[in-house]
Amino acid sequence: MTLKKKGEKLNKKFLAEAIKQAMKQPRLTFYSPISAAVFNYRKNLLPRYSISDEIAKMVEAEVRRRWPELSKAAEQLLKKRR
Secondary structure, three states: OOOOOOOEEOOHHHHHHHHHHHOOOOOOOOOOOHHHHHHHHHHHOOOOOHHHHHHHHHHHHHHHHHHHHHHHHHHHHHHHOO
8 A cells, every 4th residue: 555655555553553542542732822712712612612622624625635544544444343
């Protein structure tokens, strides 16, 4: 399976380890005061707005766009583990 970079191959061992880590700790964190301000504004404005759900959708869409084959392989392995 070829990935985004030319000649980059999927390392199944590394992917399995990444899946294991993701199942153990699925949260991501990052530092961004601008993003925090925008998302907190929306949370205060909109009832039942979930910052976490919104960010997850945005990040997952970008991950699928940048690394389609890798994200597909990861999704397949995650489905098997459930």
